[in-house]
Amino acid sequence: MTRPFVPDADAGAGDAPLVVPGTAAMPEAVDPGRITPVMEQFIEIKAANPDSLLFFRMGDFYEMFFDDAEVASRALGITLTKRGKHLGQDIPMCGVPVHAADDYLQRLIMLGHRVAVCEQTEDPAEARKRGSKSVVRRDVVRLVTPGTITEDTLLDARRANFLAAVARAKGGAEGGDDRFALAWVDMSTGVFRVSEVEGDALSSAIARIEPRELLVPDVLFSEDGLRAIWRQSGAAAVPVPRAFFDGATAATRVAAFYGVASLDAYGQFSRLELQAAAAVVGYLDRTQIGQRPPLDPPRREGSGGTMAIDAATRANLELVRTLGGDRRGSLLSAIDRTVTGAGARLLAERLAAPLTDPEEIRRRQDAVALFLGDATLRADIARRLAAVPDMARALSRLVLGRGGPRDLMAVAGGLSAAAGIFGRLVEIADPGAEVAAALASLAAAPHDLGAELVAALDDELPLLKRDGGFVRAGCRADLDESRALRDESRKVIASLQQGYVEKTDIRALKIRHNNVLGYFVEVGPNHAPALLAPPLSALFIHRQTLANAVRFSTFELGELEGRIARAGEQSLAIELEVFDRLLAKVIAAGDAIKRAAAALAVLDVAAALATLADAAGHVRPKVDASLAFRIEGGRHPVVEKVLAEEGQAFVPNDADLGPEQGVGEGGRIWLVTGPNMAGKSTFLRQNALIAVMAQMGAFVPAAFAHIGVVDRLFSRVGAADDLARGRSTFMVEMIETAAILNQAGPRALVILDEIGRGTATFDGLSIAWATIEHLHAVNRARALFATHYHELTALSERLERVMNATVKVREWKGDVVFLHEIVPGAADRSYGIQVAKLAGLPAAVVERARAVLTELEKSGGHAPASLIDDLPLFTAARRRVAPVEAEAVPRLFELLDAINPDDLTPRAALEALYALKAERIKSGS
Numbered sequence: 044m045t046r047p048f049v050p051d052a053d054a055g056a057g058d059a060p061l062v063v064p065g066t067a068a069m070p071e072a073v074d075p076g077r078i079t080p081v082m083e084q085f086i087e088i089k090a091a092n093p094d095s096l097l098f099f100r101m102g103d104f105y106e107m108f109f110d111d112a113e114v115a116s117r118a119l120g121i122t123l124t125k126r127g128k129h130l131g132q133d134i135p136m137c138g139v140p141v142h143a144a145d146d147y148l149q150r151l152i153m154l155g156h157r158v159a160v161c162e163q164t165e166d167p168a169e170a171r172k173r174g175s176k177s178v179v180r181r182d183v184v185r186l187v188t189p190g191t192i193t194e195d196t197l198l199d200a201r202r203a204n205f206l207a208a209v210a211r212a213k214g215g216a217e218g219g220d221d222r223f224a225l226a227w228v229d230m231s232t233g234v235f236r237v238s239e240v241e242g243d244a245l246s247s248a249i250a251r252i253e254p255r256e257l258l259v260p261d262v263l264f265s266e267d268g269l270r271a272i273w274r275q276s277g278a279a280a281v282p283v284p285r286a287f288f289d290g291a292t293a294a295t296r297v298a299a300f301y302g303v304a305s306l307d308a309y310g311q312f313s314r315l316e317l318q319a320a321a322a323v324v325g326y327l328d329r330t331q332i333g334q335r336p337p338l339d340p341p342r343r344e345g346s347g348g349t350m351a352i353d354a355a356t357r358a359n360l361e362l363v364r365t366l367g368g369d370r371r372g373s374l375l376s377a378i379d380r381t382v383t384g385a386g387a388r389l390l391a392e393r394l395a396a397p398l399t400d401p402e403e404i405r406r407r408q409d410a411v412a413l414f415l416g417d418a419t420l421r422a423d424i425a426r427r428l429a430a431v432p433d434m435a436r437a438l439s440r441l442v443l444g445r446g447g448p449r450d451l452m453a454v455a456g457g458l459s460a461a462a463g464i465f466g467r468l469v470e471i472a473d474p475g476a477e478v479a480a481a482l483a484s485l486a487a488a489p490h491d492l493g494a495e496l497v498a499a500l501d502d503e504l505p506l507l508k509r510d511g512g513f514v515r516a517g518c519r520a521d522l523d524e525s526r527a528l529r530d531e532s533r534k535v536i537a538s539l540q541q542g543y544v545e546k547t548d549i550r551a552l553k554i555r556h557n558n559v560l561g562y563f564v565e566v567g568p569n570h571a572p573a574l575l576a577p578p579l580s581a582l583f584i585h586r587q588t589l590a591n592a593v594r595f596s597t598f599e600l601g602e603l604e605g606r607i608a609r610a611g612e613q614s615l616a617i618e619l620e621v622f623d624r625l626l627a628k629v630i631a632a633g634d635a636i637k638r639a640a641a642a643l644a645v646l647d648v649a650a651a652l653a654t655l656a657d658a659a660g661h662v663r664p665k666v667d668a669s670l671a672f673r674i675e676g677g678r679h680p681v682v683e684k685v686l687a688e689e690g691q692a693f694v695p696n697d698a699d700l701g702p703e704q705g706v707g708e709g710g711r712i713w714l715v716t717g718p719n720m721a722g723k724s725t726f727l728r729q730n731a732l733i734a735v736m737a738q739m740g741a742f743v744p745a746a747f748a749h750i751g752v753v754d755r756l757f758s759r760v761g762a763a764d765d766l767a768r769g770r771s772t773f774m775v776e777m778i779e780t781a782a783i784l785n786q787a788g789p790r791a792l793v794i795l796d797e798i799g800r801g802t803a804t805f806d807g808l809s810i811a812w813a814t815i816e817h818l819h820a821v822n823r824a825r826a827l828f829a830t831h832y833h834e835l836t837a838l839s840e841r842l843e844r845v846m847n848a849t850v851k852v853r854e855w856k857g858d859v860v861f862l863h864e865i866v867p868g869a870a871d872r873s874y875g876i877q878v879a880k881l882a883g884l885p886a887a888v889v890e891r892a893r894a895v896l897t898e899l900e901k902s903g904g905h906a907p908a909s910l911i912d913d914l915p916l917f918t919a920a921r922r923r924v925a926p927v928e929a930e931a932v933p934r935l936f937e938l939l940d941a942i943n944p945d946d947l948t949p950r951a952a953l954e955a956l957y958a959l960k961a962e963r964i965k966s967g968s
């Protein structure tokens with residue numbers, strides 16, 4: 044029986060299946076009378092899984108048919124063929140071999156498809172017993188979606204793989220704000236979290252989690268204002284029937300998932316959080332088809348425990364990937380020295396959610412300090428950790444029934460490394476709370492089980508348990524016996540062949556094996572007559588004649604075959620029994636194993652941050668509940684690394700944004716002016732990154748740092764286009780600035796880089812001006828503001844907490860030399876022309892720009908009419924336009940004006956291009 048993708052009937056379910064836009068659909072009309080039984084079976088199963096590509100198992104292949112075949116062949120670049128007819132039409136088909144299916148699955152999942160894996164659920168021999176026309180039973184055993192994968196080959200070892208669901212409570216009739224809840228799980232490790240967020244924090248919460256797949260109630264899927272959030276999340280967003288989120292049954296459904304009567308033991312959850320959690324577990328039930336992933340109980344995350352960083356800030360600071368989407372060049376890749384996948388995932392999680400509790404931060408710092416103080420210990424732990432397999436993910440596969448012998452071995456390897464690491468660290472007198480907690484988890488790990496696994500499993504292991512050969516010799520006497528019998532029989536076959544060669548005098552006679560005939564004797568066609576004729580025909584029974592071989596069976600071979608098969612079957616049965624016994628023990632010890640894996644990840648992160656601090660000269664920041672922000676000799680961790688690779692030094696800089704005695708309450712605002720390329724943006728960002736690193740518990744690239752916890756971090760760069768969302772540069776800039784001015788409080792850290800640049804000079808200047816005044820008077824946040832508007836520096840005279848800072852440059856023989864040093868004061872001029880010269884602008888343009896600048900400066904910023912006429916570039920251009928062409932220009936402009944590139948299909952764009960070209964030819968003739 045296949046299960047349609049519908050919510051539980053008892054959850055007040057409708058019968059709407061989950062439909063993901065863009066996936067293949069089945070032909071509407073089906074005439075079962077005219078199709079083969081297999082096709083009939085396919086159509087039935089496909090109809091129950093309309094939202095997924097159906098991998099239909101046929102022997103050694105997964106086949107796809109109809110639209111699925113077309114979609115998959117295009118996506119995978121595999122050949123599309125035909126198989127039979129349906130309603131008079133050819134049935135398109137393509138297939139992938141089972142042994143390589145993971146690769147293809149991965150590619151389809153990456154492209155946002157979902158795949159229903161349909162297996163043969165009985166032996167073909169069983170089907171034959173029901174009659175020669177019977178079709179092998181098949182059933183969908185699993186739906187593979189981006190957020191529910193567990194295979195190492197499909198997962199990124201160094202990244203969590205979250206499936207998230209979002210539930211909404213509409214604001215009250217009095218116009219209260221909407222509230223949202225998020226629930227997110229990593230099925231591959233068992234993490235399960237829930238959290239409630241205000242409407243304006245939804246996108247930043249999703250940005251922090253970075254889910255691979257996001258379940259959204261279908262009513263919210265296309266809602267204006269939310270659609271952009273789903274799209275921006277980068278996750279595969281899936282509209283899910285509302286019944287998945289049903290509030291009345293949510294708590295019961297989550298409790299049922301854990302097999303408990305009530306969730307009280309797991310903590311208190313809001314109704315909205317339970318709705319999101321219930322959607323997640325409901326979806327897991329549907330996609331895992333009866334297999335229950337080993338999830339930890341849901342844990343509630345309060346919103347106050349971590350630094351709020353919205354999506355734009357995350358992107359702008361390039362925390363986990365660059366603006367271009369690469370991991371290389373991000374803060375995470377610059378600071379990641381972890382040696383295990385689990386450690387890398389924990390580091391990424393900590394970077395995405397810096398803490399706000401100084402005490403908790405201190406505990407993490409203590410662990411880093413411990414490893415920093417002892418290089419030998421650190422190197423030893425890193426070496427041991429490097430050999431640790433991904434225990435958490437192996438465990439998850441085992442519990443889901445998808446694990447093999449190698450997963451058992453991964454658990455064994457992890458446990459034995461855990462024992463070694465425990466032994467190495469337990470001697471330390473005062474390891475600090477974080478390491479002590481990790482050690483307690485390591486101590487509680489099931490070490491005996493680890494030893495038992497190692498004793499039972501062979502050194503070389505097959506991927507699948509059904510291949511056998513994974514139980515170590517000497518582990519079970521009965522297994523050794525039946526293996527000996529099997530191997531003995533193989534020797535008997537070799538001697539039988541020798542006997543037949545002698546008996547027939549055919550040296551080329553061979554005994555071979557295949558799945559159809561079993562063991563058989565094979566000779567070339569020239570030797571066949573001898574075996575077909577008496578006396579040998581009494582011994583050799585003819586089975587098959589091929590172009591280049593003739594095959595026979597014998598009574599003795601048949602006998603032996605039976606013995607070998609029985610021995611083989613018996614060996615495998617014993618091995619599977621051993622597997623199941625070990626598996627049961629591993630599952631029973633699952634929680635302790637998971638805790639040990641988590642402890643190893645914690646140690647990996649602490650040791651890795653210590654390694655980084657040691658190599659890159661980071662110091663332990665002082666983090667407390669004050670409003671201080673004093674950095675001495677701060678550096679940008681990524682730019683410094685890039686410069687170092689080029690053999691250049693980074694110039695460290697100080698920042699002090701904390702309140703100052705005698706200058707009123709609130710943080711200070713540094714207004715940074717300076718030429719292009721001087722290092723303003725680098726300076727701004729480095730201070731934000733230092734805050735993030737300090738609060739995630741890392742040491743920081745500075746000589747000294749004192750930070751009063753930052754509760755919200757904002758970083759904006761003016762004039763960042765957001766064409767994908769269809770907003771103009773300036774609009775984006777203003778929306779983002781508005782968000783800051785509305786949300787930043789005295790604990791926030793605000794980084795504004797050239798806000799106001801995207802519009803006319805005076806408008807931009809006025810907006811920047813008013814923004815600073817507001818930040819100063821209302822938000823009172825600690826802020827860094829970089830600008831090209833030198834006029835703003837006058838603000839420092841009026842506003843007590845606004846300081847001017849500038850980046851030092853030196854002029855040398857008409858060129859500009861950047862010193863990258865931030866000093867008090869305002870820039871005297873912008874050096875834009877010198878920078879343009881450095882960039883290689885043609886000398887004539889640079890010269891002319893200098894002349895124009897002098898004129899403009901003389902006339903106080905207004906372009907005198909004489910200047911326009913004098914412009915040599917314009918006059919030159921005017922001269923070059925021939926009279927006939929000049930006439931054509933307005934017409935060309937007209938054509939261009941009529942074009943709206945955003946509305947054009949590729950074909951219309953091409954036609955527009957032809958029209959322009961035609962006009963040009965007309966004017967030239």
Ligand SMILES: Nc1ncnc2c1ncn2[C@@H]1O[C@H](COP(=O)(O)OP(=O)(O)OP(=O)(O)O)[C@@H](O)[C@H]1O
Binds near residue numbers: 718720722723726864
């Ligand atoms: N402290 C520093 N030490 C050494 N090199 C630096 C430093 N700061 C910046 N640089 C170098 O200068 C380059 C330009 O820096 P940045 O982009 O921060 O300048 P900017 O003043 O913001 O320029 P623009 O106004 O054009 O955006 C960087 O790519 C880096 O190579």
